[in-house]
Amino acid sequence: MDINKIDQIIDGHNSEASSLIQVLLEIQSENRWLPRQALERISERMDVPLSRIQHIATFYKAFSLVPKGRHEIHICMGTACHVRGAQNILNAVEDHTGIKPGETDLALKFSLETVNCLGCCALGPVIEVDGQIHGKLTPPETAEALKKYE
Amino acid sequence: MSKILMKIDGKEIEAEEGMTVLEAARTVGVNIPSLCHHDKLEPYGACRICTVEAQKNGRSRLVVSCVYPVEKNLEITTRSETIDRARRTILELLLSHAPDSEPLRILAAEYGADKNRFEKEPSFCIHCGLCVRYCAEIKGLHAVGFINRGSKREINFVPELVAAECWSCKECFPLCPTSALQAAYVFTAAQVSEIPVFEGDTD
Numbered sequence: 001m002d003i004n005k006i007d008q009i010i011d012g013h014n015s016e017a018s019s020l021i022q023v024l025l026e027i028q029s030e031n032r033w034l035p036r037q038a039l040e041r042i043s044e045r046m047d048v049p050l051s052r053i054q055h056i057a058t059f060y061k062a063f064s065l066v067p068k069g070r071h072e073i074h075i076c077m078g079t080a081c082h083v084r085g086a087q088n089i090l091n092a093v094e095d096h097t098g099i100k101p102g103e104t105d106l107a108l109k110f111s112l113e114t115v116n117c118l119g120c121c122a123l124g125p126v127i128e129v130d131g132q133i134h135g136k137l138t139p140p141e142t143a144e145a146l147k148k149y150e
Numbered sequence: 151m152s153k154i155l156m157k158i159d160g161k162e163i164e165a166e167e168g169m170t171v172l173e174a175a176r177t178v179g180v181n182i183p184s185l186c187h188h189d190k191l192e193p194y195g196a197c198r199i200c201t202v203e204a205q206k207n208g209r210s211r212l213v214v215s216c217v218y219p220v221e222k223n224l225e226i227t228t229r230s231e232t233i234d235r236a237r238r239t240i241l242e243l244l245l246s247h248a249p250d251s252e253p254l255r256i257l258a259a260e261y262g263a264d265k266n267r268f269e270k271e272p273s274f275c276i277h278c279g280l281c282v283r284y285c286a287e288i289k290g291l292h293a294v295g296f297i298n299r300g301s302k303r304e305i306n307f308v309p310e311l312v313a314a315e316c317w318s319c320k321e322c323f324p325l326c327p328t329s330a331l332q333a334a335y336v337f338t339a340a341q342v343s344e345i346p347v348f349e350g351d352t353d
């Protein structure tokens with residue numbers, strides 16, 4: 001990630017230490033993950049110890065310290081989706097992408113996470129790809145849906 | 151500073167406002183066991199070993215003495231069957247992390263804690279935070295901090311700071327009740343060649 005872009009985001013918050021999480025969130029959404037050099041730059045510019053930034057960046061699940069894929073897949077494993085076969089959907093996604101929950105493939109195409117409810121249980125089993133909901137899926141449909149992403 | 155009258159183990163004592171129960175007890179020579187307390191550091195309340203019974207308005211409950219402020223007419227009991235049972239369980243939980251820690255074994259012998267009661271989870275760190283807080287509050291270096299959360303929480307050194315500062319300080323080393331800190335230091339040194347580990351490493 002470009003150091004000027006990081007500086008720009010920090011300047012947008014007047015380098016105030018209280019805006020640390022906001023800055024981290026902006027870099028996360030811009031870059032999809034938080035590179036080490038970005039954390040060091042924040043530490044330097046915002047006068048927050050690096051150990052504290054690491055503490056916060058590893059505490060919240062919204063932040064990632066490792067590269068994420070271009071498309072983020074969230075598979076709902078909540079009760080409603082579970083009874084409607086979420087495990088089969090998960091297996092289908094794992095087969096298609098070759099990765100397990102929490103992982104990212106080498107080509108940085110997909111990242112996979114399981115979640116506990118997406119809030120639309122009537123559509124179960126549900127997956128969410130880049131914020132878009134795919135509901136009432138069967139394993140073949142899931143593989144089909146994922147083929148559209150490049 | 152106004153004086154506060156209270157009782158510890160039936161003894162009338164005078165404490166100063168703003169003190170914690172643990173500090174007040176130590177001024178009159180009553181010993182309460184503690185693993186995460188340090189005189190120079192802010193109260194933290196991590197290990198819960200210093201749990202005591204506090205009676206107020208005829209009610210009694212378990213409180214953590216190192217973070218509980220003294221108050222008027224408070225009656226503290228520092229040893230009872232209830233307290234011993236609570237401390238025993240806390241010790242057993244801590245022992246599942248660090249079964250061979252010296253301070254834990256001494257306390258375990260006193261309270262009859264069984265180190266095999268819970269399944270072993272040998273992270274060796276009991277999250278007392280002494281190293282993290284000492285480095286931040288006293289030294290102002292922030293070379294060691296916590297990462298992750300919940301059951302995955304652990305201490306983590308910042309390699310660049312370790313290379314620059316730690317070898318000449320090492321003041322946190324004797325504070326650690328389990329030696330997990332020293333292990334984390336050596337682990338960091340194994341990843342960064344500039345960090346010395348043995349006496350001969352520095353010229």
